[in-house]
Amino acid sequence: MPYDDSKVLRRDVLKGTAVAAAGAVAASTLPTNAVAATAANTVQYAMVIDARKCNGCHACSVACKTENNVPLGETRTWVEVIEKGEFPNVSRNFLPRLCNHCSEPDCVKVCPTGATYKREEDGIVTIDKDICIGCKYCVQACPYGARFINPISGTAEKCDFCLHRVKEGVVPSCVNTCQARARTFGDMNDPESDVAKLLATEAVTTLRTEVGTKPNVYYIGADHTDPKTDPDQYVRIETNRRQQERV
Amino acid sequence: MHADIHWGLPIILYFFLAGMGAGAGVISAFVLLRGEGNANRYGGHSFSIARIGALISVPMVGIGTAFLILELGSFEVGNYFRFLMLFTTVTMSPMSIGSWLLVVFMGVASLYALSFLKPDAASGDANDGTRRTMAMLMIPLGACVAIYTGVLLGAVPSRPFWNSPMLPMLFLFSSLSTGVAAIMIIRVFLNSESEGKEAEYRLAVSDFGLIIFEMLSLFLFVLFAFLMVGNSQDAILAIFSGGLASTFWIGVVVIGLLLPALLEARFLTPRLQGGAFAAPRAMEMLIPAAIIVGGFILRYVVVIAGQVTGPVGL
Secondary structure (H helix, E strand, O other): OOOOHHHOOOHHHHHHHHHHHHHHHHOOOOOOOOOOOOOOOOOOEEEEEEOOOOOOOOHHHHHHHHHHOOOOOOOOOEEEEEEEEEOOEEEEEEEEEOOOOOOOOHHHHHOOOOOEEEOOOOOOEEEOOOOOOOOOHHHHHOOOOOOEEOOOOOOEEOOOOOHHHHOOOOOOHHHHHOOOOOEEEEEOOOOOOHHHHHHHHOOEEOOOHHHOOOOOEEEEOOOOOOOOOOOOOOEEEEOOOOOOOOO | OOOOOOOOHHHHHHHHHHHHHHHHHHHHHHHHHHHOOOOOOOOOOHHHHHHHHHHHHHHHHHHHHHHHHHOOHHHHOOOOOHHHHHHHOOOOOHHHHHHHHHHHHHHHHHHHHHOOOOOOOOOOOOOHHHHHHHHHHHHHHHHHHHHHHHHHHHOOOOOOOOOOOHHHHHHHHHHHHHHHHHHHHHHHHOOOOOHHHHHHHHHHHHHHHHHHHHHHHHHHHHHHHHHOOOHHHHHHHHHOOOOOHHHHHHHHHHHHHHHHHHHHHHHHHHHHOOOOOOOOHHHHHHHHHHHHHHHHHHHHHHHHHHHHOOOOOO
């Protein structure tokens, strides 16, 4: 996509979302996006990551850590490096990872206190850290390894799509900072949003669909290679998280 | 296998102690109710067996629950009473249901244990009504406490090792057999022996049966995971190769199941052929000790193996 300054501060676009959603309720004849088939009348923030554009600079990880005061050794978003093949047929791909803000989040299902919940108004999965007891059940339940226990607060933590920014009509910090413009954020149920357009026009994939969580982070051109599913070729996955192996 | 172990020794100890305590409570209630009206069934020892089970159940589950709270992230950073948030709501999370279940179980088990507390407590005394009522509640509640830990682990598709319907059954039979074993070993230390070893025979028979069912559950647990493709199969390989394999095969299968089952079979067979049950005291101590050690290692292997394996593919 061509560079568009409005994507840096999309206050207007995001504010228009509520109006667009209300309009969608009134005019139910609007064409429904195939990807956004569920609950088309509500806001569901989503992210589309064009992995072809990512050059693995980790600016998103750094911006996120600064924005959200993420403790040392932990990351809310991180970039995986996937190396595979034998010379000369080799590839090195980057895969930015974050919470998928699933439509059927397992972390919400297992939370014993209701501290983790999916916001009805915008579909963001977030944590009330005044209620979280730090039982780590959600850390176990997340198929994407997106969660960790904050060693200072003792509560579960993860990406919340920069809720404090999005509420003010500003895109998440990682989207704002991405040098390659690989990340696009918006309401996938609003047909006029950039994510909805990308979802309608590009071939997108999601991660670990077989666990049934219906993730809302979509990838264009993602390398889904995993050492366990490709035991016959050389595959090396590098993450910048404390654990050196993909979880 | 570099993934973080989020649930470590405290959780393993909780699963082990709560399972054993709940199992001892169930066995205690069962022996009490079964022994009534048939004084010879346990060689006249049904009340004393029930008493041991009742008195160990509460501290075991209590200490286990204390370990559980110790491992909470909120407790580790000094929010010591944050865990009470569990009791401000009821959700469909197995952990929420389990927490409430633990509270109800602890209440019933405490009343049940209190009815045995007086030194001259005996069948037919003033507490008999309470004791009987609580015993009837103990059986379903104890079974639920033993099962729910398996359901809790099994409820997450992201942990394919745990995500199996056989895990709760495995935990239930392991809990009951470690519960019997705890009662057996305490009886040895108390030097309690019934006429013609009738009570010892009854306990050994039930324990033998429970171990057989535990073996079957474990066999089916491993078999079905192995027959699956992808996630479950990959996860179950953690106990066939790698660092956990020897712990599993020696600790769980040999020490926890085969050794006690074979030894008990050795001493139970003569009685089935018309002879007497004559296990020496050393064996009566070794068998339950092996079962208890095996029960702990089973929880250890399951909790760790679940966390070092994950979904296959991205």
